[in-house]
Amino acid sequence: LNERLKLRGTDDELDRLSHTINGLLDRIAEYLQQRRDFLANAAHELRTPLAAIRSCIEVSLDGDRSVEDYTGILEDVIDQSASLEVLVNQLLLISETEIGQWTYDPEQVDLNKVVSRSVDMFQGVAETRSVTLSFDAKASAIVAGSRQHLRQVVNNLIDNAVKYSRPGGKIQVTTSAVPGEQKVRLTVQDTGIGIATEDVPRVFDRFFRSDRSRSRNESVQGTGLGLSICQSVISAHGGTILCHSELNVGTTIEIILPTWSEALRESGIVPMVP
Numbered sequence: 001l002n003e004r005l006k007l008r009g010t011d012d013e014l015d016r017l018s019h020t021i022n023g024l025l026d027r028i029a030e031y032l033q034q035r036r037d038f039l040a041n042a043a044h045e046l047r048t049p050l051a052a053i054r055s056c057i058e059v060s061l062d063g064d065r066s067v068e069d070y071t072g073i074l075e076d077v078i079d080q081s082a083s084l085e086v087l088v089n090q091l092l093l094i095s096e097t098e099i100g101q102w103t104y105d106p107e108q109v110d111l112n113k114v115v116s117r118s119v120d121m122f123q124g125v126a127e128t129r130s131v132t133l134s135f136d137a138k139a140s141a142i143v144a145g146s147r148q149h150l151r152q153v154v155n156n157l158i159d160n161a162v163k164y165s166r167p168g169g170k171i172q173v174t175t176s177a178v179p180g181e182q183k184v185r186l187t188v189q190d191t192g193i194g195i196a197t198e199d200v201p202r203v204f205d206r207f208f209r210s211d212r213s214r215s216r217n218e219s220v221q222g223t224g225l226g227l228s229i230c231q232s233v234i235s236a237h238g239g240t241i242l243c244h245s246e247l248n249v250g251t252t253i254e255i256i257l258p259t260w261s262e263a264l265r266e267s268g269i270v271p272m273v274p
C-alpha cells in the first residue's frame, strides 16, 4: 500500500486514473489503520477486567481469609465478569452492524412505548442517585425498525444521562414531531457534568471516553462504545443522532428518525390502508 502508482505521461486520462487509484489506496490504508487501532483498543479493554478477575482469584488462593473477605472478592469477580459481558456483547453488535449482515424485517415500533419502558426501568437507579427522570411524549412516535436495537439505543442514552448526572440533577426524555416533516424527534436531556467543547465531536468515536469520565469515581464505568453503537443503529434506521453539550451545564442527545409511513415510502413499500 505504500507503493504509489506513477502512470505519468502525456495522456491526461492516465494522470487522472493514477490520481483516483492513489486516492483509493490512501483510503484503504486509513481503513486498515482504523482496524488495527480498533483491535488494539478492544484487546486492551478486554484485558483490564480479565486481569482484575485473575488477581481476585490469586488473592483468594493466597492463604486463609474470612468468609467476609471471600464474599467481597467474589462480588468483585461478579462485577468484573459483568463488565466483560457488556463489552463482549457490544463488540458482537459492532461486528453485526459493520459487516452489513444487519438485515431485519422492519417492525412497526412505537417509540413512546420503548421509551416508557426504559424510563420505568431506570427509575430505581435514578432515585438512588437523587436524579429526577421524566418522560414527555408530545406526539405519536411510530417508526420502522428493530425494536430490540432501538430499545438498546434508548437504554444506552438514559444510562449515560444517569451515569453522568450529579445528585439533584434532572433528566428529561421527550418525543415530538418534526414540524413539516414525516419525522420523529427523540431527545434525552440531562443537567449533568457535560462534555468539553473539543470532545463533543468525538463522543461517537469507538472507545472514546472523556478524561473527566475516566477520572471520575469508579461508579462511572463505561467502555466508550455505547454512543458509537447508537450511531450505527440509528444510521441503519435512516436516522441521525447529534450531541449538544456544555461543560458543567448538561448534555442533550437528539435523534431524528423517519416515521413508519415515511420509512416505507423511502423503501418503496406501500403501506396497506385498512
Ligand code: ADP
Residues within 6 Å of the ligand: 160, 161, 164, 190, 192, 193, 194, 195, 203, 208, 209, 210, 211, 213, 221, 222, 223, 224, 225, 226, 227, 228, 250, 251
Ligand atoms: P461510555 O461507556 O464511556 O459511557 P459512550 O460511548 O456511551 O461510552 O459515551 C462516550 C463518552 O461520551 C463517555 O465516556 C462520556 O465521556 C461522554 N458522554 C456520553 N454521554 C454523556 C452524558 N450524558 N453526559 C456527559 N458525558 C457523556
